[in-house]
Amino acid sequence: MAPSGSGAYTFSRQAGAINQNFGTKLPLTDDDFRQIAFQGNFRFPFFGASYSSVFISSDGNITFTEGDAAHTDRDLTRLNGGAPRIAPLLNDFDPTQGQGGVFYNQLSDRFLVTWKLIQEFGGSLPSTAQLALFPDGSFEFTYSVVGSSTGVVGWSNGADQHDIDLVDFSTLGTSSLSGPVGEKFAKQTDIDFTALAKRFYQSHADDYDQLAIFTNFSYAIGGETFAYEATIKNDIQGINQDTFDFSQDFGSNGRLQSFLAMNQLSEFPDNPDATAVRTYSSVEVLAHETGHRWLAYPRFKTGSVNSEALLGYQMAHWSFFFNADASVMEGHLIQDNGNGTFTMKAATNRYSKLDQYLMGLRSASEVGPLFYVEPAAGSGHVATDVTEPSDIGLSFSGTRKDVPVQDIIAAEGPRVPDVQVAPKVFHQATILLVRQGTAPSSAEINKVSQIQGRLKDFFAQATNSLGAVDITLQSLPLIPSISGIAPSSGSTEGNTRVYISGSNFQNGATVSFAGATASNIEFISPSLILATTPPSSAGPVKVAVTNPGAATGTLSNAYTYRQLSAATFSSNALRIPYIVDSLFFRSNLGINNPNPMAANVRILQLDNHGLLVNQLASVSIPPHGFIQQNSLLRTLEGTTGPSGREGSLVLESDQPIQSFVSQIDNQTGDPSILDGIRLGASRLILQSAAQPGRPQSLVQCCVGGCDGAEPDHRSGSRNALGESEHSRKRFHFLRQHPGGTFRQ
Incomplete structure (x- = not known):
């Protein structure tokens, strides 16, 4: 990746090989x-910033400004969020497994990071990926064997500032890429x-502690895993x-605590109390x-150490012998036979008193004696074995070890919040994910509903009625839908007025560009909002409209x-101080060449800050x-409908020319004051004229005659409106503002 701009x-x-100068592990x-x-003067430029250090992750990526040790999914959302990131192979790698490791080395011309034979x-399968950073901002990904089951490759300036550009590296030839990829x-x-969670929160309130997710198709849930939870x-x-x-x-503002990946529905029997896997019903x-x-x-x-003897599989389940x-x-229910033997009497059918203490449902004093x-x-058997149906009734010999709950508190500290203030009702939403373009069957919906409904009763029973699960769904108000933005581009400095079209907009809605809040938001109708853009870095961004009540609609790119950049032009260029192409008005440009030879005119469109937006390099006007040019800004913008642009024009010519702009009311087609009066229009439109140097305008409106009015110092007689006949098409003084008010 060779830099071609910020x-x-x-x-x-190209063909390549892993550089064997791995350096330090x-x-x-x-x-x-x-x-x-x-080391030394080495710096690495990335998305407009220059970095003197890097955070090397075990998970096949590097970040800038801060490290990333999160255990959430290594996915495209992770790539584009958080700190700026470069990822040769983003995945959940564990350098302590196998014979591999993570290495770095600074050579004379590059900085190397190598994830060597990492699992x-x-x-159990190793992968090797290498990243090379060069001081000019170039970087390389080089691969040897890749044995991982999944991975994300790409780079981003982070913080979800811009939407990520999804590509197919296997078919991508030499090409230009910009923004996150x-x-x-x-x-x-x-x-x-x-x-998936973010999509859920577009239509549902942030009221849930957990999201339980089922599918009606198979997916890579992981090895022999039947289901899993991620906190x-x-x-x-x-x-x-x-x-x-x-x-x-995940789109939650601090409420969501975990999600449950519950596998595909076909893995569960129709009866939620029937066995689904080993000793577990659905x-x-x-x-x-x-x-x-x-x-x-x-x-x-125990003594001076903290023992894990109560724990079994993955150190996240109870020991086979607890x-x-x-x-x-x-968990098992183990009977002490009193003679050095023990018998497994039951398994996996409730939350124990210790469970309930850890869940915040019971005080420590109520837990009672524990033993393994x-x-x-x-x-x-070993402690990490999981429960099988054949284990029920199993007898074995061993030594009983009593564990008071106070020993757990001594190791972990008391549970905070304690039973007095810990929540007793847990809110869980259930999601059925189907492939795009398909719909779930009624049988699938019924199966999910039965499992979900049965959990409500089971949870109360399994916690001795000390806890409850609330499965009620709370939908949000209407979700806004964005269909387009006009204009579709503007300065990185922001302060561009835009028209946002769509549906379901509500009064009081907020607007953001790349996560930054827009200003001067005006609700015009459920299908139109006006806003002023905030500053941002160059590139395409996502626009979001959020209705009151946190319903959000977005449109990527x-x-x-x-x-x-600022426009440069000659001092004698003609300046037209205002031109517009909005949903309400459009501007027509007229150019007159009074000379006996053709005039070549360069037309520059400037925004309200004098920055060059578009231009026509050469327009030829025949002699005399x-x-x-009707709807000039649409021509400059390359659109057939309103471009949303407003600003000013500069006309540079190799011959003296005359020019004017007529502002046309899109509703009435009215181009003049007199027509406006004659047709009884509710709006008056004053045209603008081009003059060399500083724009100047003069208008005088008279009611009941103009006696005593300031004299018009221009030549020509005054008409009934107090307007110089010779300058009728020379002034643009007021512009219509949506909502019926005028601005000077």
């Missing part, structure tokens, strides 16, 4: 990063859960979980994943910021000839 690159592909673990400063979390690779169909926010202490909040990445699977919001992670203090009161978190078993040799 945030723009010329992309090319970083001591990275899973979800980890290190900041490395460049994705829970995987990315592609996601996967061996199987995958789901972008962050994008995206935790503010609870005492459960052995860090505090963090990634809810905004509703118990949902209860299990719901419980992962709090469970099962705690250690306990008497977890048949907890749905892989240190099995004797030959038991045939709807508006393009351009790096405009006249041309009229």
Whole structure:
């Protein structure tokens, strides 16, 4: 990727090989990063900024300004959000697995980062990717073996400032790319859960603690995984979980705590109480994943160390040998036979009292005695085994180990918030995701509804009526829909007045460009809003309209910021101070050439800040000839409908010329004051004239005669409107403002 402008690159592909000068191996673990400063005078320019250091992540990418150790999905949303990022192979890699690692080295002409033979979390196949940064802002991705099941490749200036340009690198030839660019690779169909959640919040209120997601198609849920939960926010202490909040990445303003990936519906029986997998019914699977919001992670203090003996599979479920009161978190109900033997009596059918304490439903004093078993040799099981139906009735020998709940508190601290203030009702929304262009069957909808409805009853029963699940959906008001922006581009300095067309707009709506709030917003109708753009960097951006009540509609790449520069022209150029092409008015340009030879005219369109927007390089006017260009700004903009532009014109000519602009009312087609009076129009339109140098205008309106009025110092008689006959088409003094008011 060779830079061709700020945030723009010329992309090319070629045969390559991994540079073997790997350098220093970083001591990275899973979800980890290190900041490395460049040596000497090396700097790396990226999207208009120059960086002296880089944050190297274990997950196949680098960031600038800050590191990224989040454990949320490594997807296109992650690529384009957060810090500026370059990703040769963004994935959930774990450098502690296998023989690989992450290396960096600064050579004489480049800075190298290599993810060498690194394995994705829970995987076994290695991948090698290398990133080279060059001081001119170029960068290279080089690959050897790639064994990961998924990955994202691309780069972004971060913070969702611009929509990401999705490409197919396998077919992309040498070409120019600008703004954030990315592609996601996967061996199987995958789901972008962050994008899915954001889509959900476009039509539903931010009232949910969890989103439970089913599909009617297969996707890469991961290895032997049947379902899983991903916590995206935790503010609870005492459960052995860090505090963090990634809810905004999913479109929630701090309310959403986790999402549940519940597999495809065909994996679940029609009866929600029938066995779905191992000892779990469909509703118990949902209860299990719901419980992962709090469970099962705690250690306990034994002597001077914190023991994990209560934990089993993935250190996120109860141990096979822990008497977890048949907890749905892989727990058994273990009977102590009193003779050194123990029997498994039940499994995975409730939330234990310890579960309920960790969920904030019960005080620690109510938990009662706990124990686990240190099995004797030959038991045939280990602590990380999961529950199977054949385990019910199993007897084994071992040593009982009692664990008071106070030992858990000694290791993890008390649960905060405690039972007195912790919520007892948890709000869960269920989503059925189907492929685009298809609809779910009534049987599929009924199956989801049955599982969801059964959870409500099961949760109350499993928590001894101490907790409840609310599955009520709260829809938002009408979602705005954006169909177009006029003008479709403007200065990076902002302050461009735009017309936003669409539907379902409401009075009080807000508008944003690339996440920055627009100003001077005017609600005209449910299909039209006016706004003034904020500043932004160059490139296409997403425009969003948000109705009161947080319903948001967006349009990607709807508006393009351009790096405009001041126009240069000769001092004797003609200046037309105002020209418009709005939904209400349009401007026609007339040019007269009184000379015996042709005139070549350059027409420059300036915005309201004097910056050059568009131009016609050469317009030829025949000797003693006249041309009229109707709807001039549409010609300059290349549109057939209103361009939304307004500003001024500059006309440079190699011969003396005369020019004027007529402002036309789009509603009546009225081009003049006299016609306006004759037709009884409610608006008066005054034309503008071009003059060398500083624009000057004079208008005088008289009611009941003009006696005593200021004299008109121009030649020519005064008509009944107090307007010089010789200058009737010379003035533009007022412009119509939508809503019926006039501005001077």
